Amino acid sequence: MIQKPKGTRDILPDESYKWQYIEAKVQELFKNYGYKEIRVPVFENTELFQRGVGDTTDVVQKEMYTFDDKGGRSITLRPEGTAGVVRAYIENGMASLPSPIKVWYNMAMYRYENVQKGRLREFHQIGAEVFGTSSYMADVESITMANEIFKILNIPNIQLTINSIGCPTCRAEYQKALKKFLEKNIDQYCYTCQTRFEKNPMRILDCKEEKCKSLNQGAPIILDYLCDECKTHFENVKKLLTEIGISYEVDPGIVRGLDYYTKTVFEFISKEEGYTVLAGGRYDGLVKELGGADTPALGFALGMERIVEIYEKYNKENMVEPEIPKLYIAQIGEKANSLATILVKELREKGINVQKDITEKSIKAQFKYADKINSKYVLTIGEDEINNNRAKLKNMKTGEEKEIELNVEDILKNID
Numbered sequence: 582m583i584q585k586p587k588g589t590r591d592i593l594p595d596e597s598y599k600w601q602y603i604e605a606k607v608q609e610l611f612k613n614y615g616y617k618e619i620r621v622p623v624f625e626n627t628e629l630f631q632r633g634v635g636d637t638t639d640v641v642q643k644e645m646y647t648f649d650d651k652g653g654r655s656i657t658l659r660p661e662g663t664a665g666v667v668r669a670y671i672e673n674g675m676a677s678l679p680s681p682i683k684v685w686y687n688m689a690m691y692r693y694e695n696v697q698k699g700r701l702r703e704f705h706q707i708g709a710e711v712f713g714t715s716s717y718m719a720d721v722e723s724i725t726m727a728n729e730i731f732k733i734l735n736i737p738n739i740q741l742t743i744n745s746i747g748c749p750t751c752r753a754e755y756q757k758a759l760k761k762f763l764e765k766n767i768d769q770y771c772y773t774c775q776t777r778f779e780k781n782p783m784r785i786l787d788c789k790e791e792k793c794k795s796l797n798q799g800a801p802i803i804l805d806y807l808c809d810e811c812k813t814h815f816e817n818v819k820k821l822l823t824e825i826g827i828s829y830e831v832d833p834g835i836v837r838g839l840d841y842y843t844k845t846v847f848e849f850i851s852k853e854e855g856y857t858v859l860a861g862g863r864y865d866g867l868v869k870e871l872g873g874a875d876t877p878a879l880g881f882a883l884g885m886e887r888i889v890e891i892y893e894k895y896n897k898e899n900m901v902e903p904e905i906p907k908l909y910i911a912q913i914g915e916k917a918n919s920l921a922t923i924l925v926k927e928l929r930e931k932g933i934n935v936q937k938d939i940t941e942k943s944i945k946a947q948f949k950y951a952d953k954i955n956s957k958y959v960l961t962i963g964e965d966e967i968n969n970n971r972a973k974l975k976n977m978k979t980g981e982e983k984e985i986e987l988n989v990e991d992i993l994k995n996i997d
Contacts, residue, residue: 588694588702590886598903599889604687606733607707607883611685614726616709619684621665627655633664633841633871638784642773644692658691662708662882663841663864664871670712671873680713701886708861710880712868717817719879720845720863721825724818727849727859727881728827734892735899738852741827744835745815745844746783747807749866755806756782762800769796786836802833811844818845841867845879851891858891859883907996908935909951913944913963920987921962927989933996952977958996962987 585591592600608618627647634640646658659665666684669675675682687707694700709726711719724741731739747755759782763770767778770785770793777784786797807815822829835846846862861881868876893900908928912921921937928935936956938947944961951959959975966972966987974995975982985991 586702588696590701590703594903596889598901599893600885602901603734603885603889603892604707607730608685608687610726610729610733611709614683614722616683616685619666619669619686621662621669621686621688622659623689624656624658625665625668627657629664629668629871630657630660633667633867634661635781635784635841639773639787639789640692644694646691646693659688660690660692662686662688662690662706663710663867663880666708666710666880667867667871667873667878671868671871675712676874676876681719682712683709684712685709705885706882707885708880708882710878712876712878715865715877717814717821717845720814720818721821723861723879723881724822724847725825725827727847727861727883730859730883731849734888734896736851736888736891736895739858740850740852741829741847742832742835742850743818743822743829743845743847744804744832745807745811745818746803746836746842746846746862747811748843751806751808751811752783752803755801755803758801758806759783759786766796783836786834803836804831804833814844841870847881849883851887854887854891856887857884858887904934906934906936906951906954906956908933908958908960908992909947909954909956910935910937911944911947911951911959911961912938913961916964916967917962920967924987924989924992928992931989931993933993960985960992 627645630645631641636642640660645660648656650656666686670682685708687705689703689705691703693702696702709723711723724743728741731737746752760778763778763782763785767775770778771788771790774785774788774790774793785793786800788794788797804815819829819831829847832848835848836842841864842862843865844863847860848857849859850857859881861879863877863879865877868874868878910921910925912918918938925935925937936951936954938950942950948959956977959977960972961975962972970987971984972987973982974985974992983995985995
C-alpha cells in the first residue's frame with residue numbers, strides 16, 4: 582500500500598469541518614478590518630526566497646524543497662507566504678492602488694523539518710499583510726487583529742510577546758557589539774552558527790541547538806542599541822497597546838527566523854503547549870530588496886495545525902458540528918425514485934441539505950442509512966404515496982409522523 586510522505590497528514594471529513602469553521606471565522610475578521618484575499622503560486626523561482634527570506638536563515642540553508650524543473654530552472658516550494666505575496670505586489674503593480682493595501686492568504690507551506698508535535702513538512706498558514714504604511718498605528722492594528730482571533734475562537738492562555746529589532750542603521754551598531762560578544766567562543770558554536778558569524782550574527786541568536794543557546798546567555802540585546810526613530814516607534818507601539826487594553830511582555834530574545842524583519846516583531850504563544858501559534862512583524866525593506874519601490878510593510882501568519890489542536894482542547898463542550906442532512910427521502914420502486922430525484926433536485930436548489938438513495942439499497946437499508954447519517958427527517962415514497970400525492974414525514978428524533986403533500990412547498994413547511 583502506498584502511504585503519504587513523512588511529515589504530511591490527511592485531513593478527513595470528520596475533522597475538516599473544524600478547519601472550515603476556524604477559516605471562516607478568521608476570514609470574517611479580516612473582512613471587517615478591510616483585508617482582501619490574495620492567492621499566489623505554490624512554487625516560485627528559488628532566488629525569491631534566497632533574497633527575500635535570507636540565505637543565512639535555517640529556512641533557506643536547511644529546510645527548502647528545491648529542485649530543477651525540466652527547463653533547468655531552480656524552483657522551490659513556498660516555505661512561507663510573505664515573499665510570494667511581496668513578489669505579486671511588485672509584479673502586478675499593486676503599489677498604484679489606494680494605500681494602505683491589505684491582503685490575506687490561506688495556503689499550504691513546505692519545509693523539510695524534523696517531524697514533531699505541531700510541526701510538519703507540509704503545513705498550512707493563514708496570513709495577513711499590509712503595504713504602504715510606516716506608522717506605529719499599523720503595527721498596533723495588526724497586533725489587535727491577531728489578538729482578536731483568539732477571542733473569537735475562545736482560546737485562552739495566549740501570551741503576546743513583542744520586541745523591536747531596529748532598522749539597518751541601528752542594527753549595524755548592535756551587530757558590532759554582538760560579534761564582540763560571540764567571537765570569544767565562536768569555535769564552540771555549531772558549524773551553521775560559525776558560518777553566520779561574519780554575514781549575519783543575529784541569526785546565531787535564533788539557533789535551536791542547546792549548546793548554542795547556552796553560549797548565547799548574556800549576549801547584548803538589540804533594545805539597548807535602537808536609534809531614536811526605532812526607539813520612538815517601539816515606545817508608541819507599547820503605549821497604544823497599553824491604552825487599548827492589550828497585555829504584552831517585551832522579550833528581547835525575539836529575532837524571528839526570517840531576515841526580512843525590521844522594527845516591531847511579535848509572537849503569540851500558547852502557555853500550556855509552549856509553542857508559538859501566530860507570529861509576525863514589520864519588514865520595511867523587503868519590497869525594495871525584491872525589486873520594488875521603497876515600501877514599508879508588515880504582517881503575520883498563524884499555523885492552522887496548531888490552532889486547530891488548541892481550539893479542540895478548549896472547545897470540547899462547544900464544538901461546531903458538521904451540517905447534517907435535514908431530510909432523507911426513501912423510495913420504493915422506479916416511479917418513486919424518479920419523483921424522489923426531482924424533489925431532491927428542487928430542494929437542493931433552495932439550499933436544503935437533502936439526501937436520497939443512489940446505491941439501490943432496500944427500503945430497510947435506506948432507513949438504517951438515514952439513521953446513521955443523523956438525518957432530521959425521513960420522507961418515504963412508494964406507489965401508494967405517488968397515487969395519493971401524500972406521504973409520511975418522520976421526525977427521527979421524536980419518532981413523530983405526519984402526512985404531507987408531495988410537493989416542495991409542503992415539504993419545506995414541515996421541516997424546521
